[in-house]
Each structure stands twice: as structure tokens, then as C-alpha cells.
Amino acid sequence: MEKLSNIGSYLFLAEPFHCDFSKRLFIGHLGNHLLNAADYHSSERGYGMDYLNTINKTWVLSRLAIEMDEMPEMYTRFNVESWVDGVMKFFTSRNFKVIGEDGIVYGYGKSVWAMIDTETRQPTDIFAIRDGLIKEYVETEHECPIEKSSRVKMGGDAELVRTIPTYYNDVDINGHINSVKYIEHVMDLWDLDWYKAHRVKRFEIAYIAESHQGDNLSFYRSENAVTDGLTDFSVRITKTNSDGEEVEVCRSRILFK
Template sequence: MATKTAYPFRVEPQEVDFSLRITLVALGGNILNIAGIDAHTKGFGVDALNKDNFSWVLSRIAFEFDYRPEEYVKYEIATWISDYGRMLSTRNFELTDQTGVCFGRVVSQWCMLDLSKRTAVDLRAVAESHNDAIVECPSPAEKPRKVPAPDAEPVLTHKVAYSDIDFNRHVNTMRYIEMMLDVLPIERFAEERPLRLDINFLKEARYGQTLSVALEERGSQTLVEIRSDAGAALCRGAFEWR
């Protein structure tokens, strides 16, 4: 029977911000790297899928962090797949500090992309071969929520360049998150408060496009939307500090 797989980490100096705590981008990057490594180790990573001209694409993700660890602190990321649906696979993560306290919970939903058609693949066709990877353990947090559109004009623009593009030839997940963080007041990162961040990926952003970022404070949430040069919503995020 499949079990959770855990990977050790340490907060390195290049990963911290002015608060000397690891950035959300560094944490998110390590989490997504573990997703790729774990899938590769178990035989259904991007390298294996590419042989059939398929790839994994992140559809939605929800992060919950109680705090961000400080520089040089050791921590562990455990990951497991809890289910395969028709179009989405759910991969979970728990982040635990060196004293054994869980400080982070992440639930991500992935689709398989046909790279020639740029359309999603019905996962029922591959679910049987991946059954051995499913762990009988529920997600550690609520699944990603649908994020509403902010009613606001853009406050930042960015032209997609080479360094923004990932192996699927569209904008890297963490670049979206970096753009969202860059429109928030810096004071948000000076104080340490628990955070939930929901992100919905709606459409691909490609090389050469000029993206715009809009922000709206709505109740307890900060809504952020990244738009294409044609005005279409590409990605939405909802920050909720608790």
C-alpha cells in the first residue's frame, strides 16, 4: 500500500526576505519541486508523460501556513496523492518543523495536458496504472476554493520573457505568485500571521504576452487577478490573513 513520502529541507539564506523568514515563493517552489520529484520516482513524472506528448499542469492550489520558518531552520515536506477524478488528481502536502509541529498544509489539483492539442486528458484512462500511488489519507486542508474576480483596474504590468517560461512553454507557477505578491503592501510581510492562499489557473500565459495584475481588498480577502494583453483572466488568487 502506498504511503506518504517525506523530504528534508533547510531554510537557506537565499530563500529569506527582510524578515529573515522563508518567502512564500521559496516555500511554494520547494513544494512544487517535491511534486515533480515524487511523481518521477513513482514512474509518472513529466519525463514519462512526455513520451506520449502529455504533461502535468497545475489547475488549482490552496496553501495554509501558520508561520514561515526562519533562516537555517530545518523542516520536512511530506506528500501524497489522495484521489484521481475524471479530470483532476489531488496531491497533498504537510510541512513539519524540526520539533514535529505541522506549520503548513497544501492541497493541489492537477490535470494532464495533451501537449499537441493543449487540452486536458481524461484521467480515467490512466487511473488504473496509478492506483498503487494513491494513499488512503484525506487532504490536510480544505480543497482549493473558486476565487472570485476582483473589480479593479490593473496596478502592474509585466511582459512575459524567457525566464518566466517553464518546461510546458507557459508561465511558471511561481512567477504568477511572484506577480501577485509584488502588488501587495510590503507591510504584509513584516508581520507574521497565519495565511490561506487559494489560486486558480484559468488559461495559459505564453511568451511575449504583456500581462496585467489587478488587486481588490474585499472583506477579509485580498483578491488578485492576472490578465492577458487581451483582458482575459489567466490566474486568480485570494489571500486571507488570519
């Protein structure tokens, strides 16, 4: 297989029905574009899901941080650059840069991925795939100036905001609740009036356990001290299993400007 460049660049469009009332892209749809860029990049280089699924393996997102100076406006074409900047046995880190055709940099993303066995749902050795091919594509020089995801802290005073059921449209190709659906549900914890006065500067999410169609998801929110002039919230999402036990599935942190 021909050696490609370490960095991939993929063109997207801020479609009108993927934009909110401000005529700018929803962060959930931006998240989809980032995940698509990750898939295109890995598939072109031989270690993507199109190959992994033939050997009962897949990539799952573990952490994602998105930090944006602004969101692309409706009908704007923009590129998502994606590259791997580190690999360990069970995890790999991948960066993103969102850049307009006119050269404007909208923002950046950082992510951590695990490779799992689709039958056991357990982590699998990334270096065992095609003799560690992914190591040939590690890029450490391309700039991604945002911080990695923090360890989201939740106080004991977190408020239960809502509990929602999950359905068919919440489930992704790996059979569990779609990573981006969590983002959308978190963003729905604030109403339209809030977003008329605030915009998301930074969004972080860490995935802890899988949830599946039929699980009820509960969303707990707490407000933190102001961070660098930004309003700072933490969100914990739990599921209730068949025994009635509440299990944490992910945590999120949102900084509003």
C-alpha cells in the first residue's frame, strides 16, 4: 500500500438544516464531521473501520474536546484536517483542525480512541493490526494548540435536570448509543434563550461505559466557578440497568462565552 501523508484534509459544508437559529453549525453536527474525518483518514491508510470490521474489531471514541473561536456559518465550506499524534497499545490520540476555504481557523479538536473486539467488547492491541501500521502515520509536528480533555469533576450538589429514554435513532453502527447523541442531549440541557446570550467556547466529553437502546439516561448538571471569564458547567450522564442500579456512562464539561 502506498504511503500517504500523515495529515488528511476533508471538505464539508455547513448545510442549512444542520445549523441552529443563529445560522451557524450545531456543535453536534460538527462532532459528526470530526468523526467522519477520523474514519476517512484511518480507512485511507488501512486501519479504518471498513477493514477492522472484517476481523471483528472497531474503533470507539473514548474522549473528545472541541474548542472553537466561532462556528462555520450556513452554506460555508470548510475543511477538517485530522492526524494521529500518539499511539499506545490500547489507545490512540487524534487531533483535528477546522479551517475555512479562505484560511480562517475556526477551531481545533482533540480525541482519544480505543480499539475493541466487537464480540467481547474488550480493548484489543492496536499494534497487532497490520504489523503496527498506524505507527507509520504518527504526526507530532502539526500544531493543535488546545488543552487535552480535563478530568471532569462533579460536586455532590449536581442537579438532576432530566431523564430520557433511548430509541432506534440513538444507536450507531457499533450497536451502542451514538457518541454524538450524548453531545446533542447535553446541549439540550439549556434552552434557546440561554443560547441567544451564550455560545459554546469549549466542549469536553469522556465516555466511561456503553449504553444501549432502551436504557434510560439521566443528566446531572453542576455549575463550577467561572474559568477565564467563561461560564463553566459539568454534566454527568448515568443509565439505570435492569437491577435498578444507576451506572455512570459519561461526563462532560462545557465552557460558555
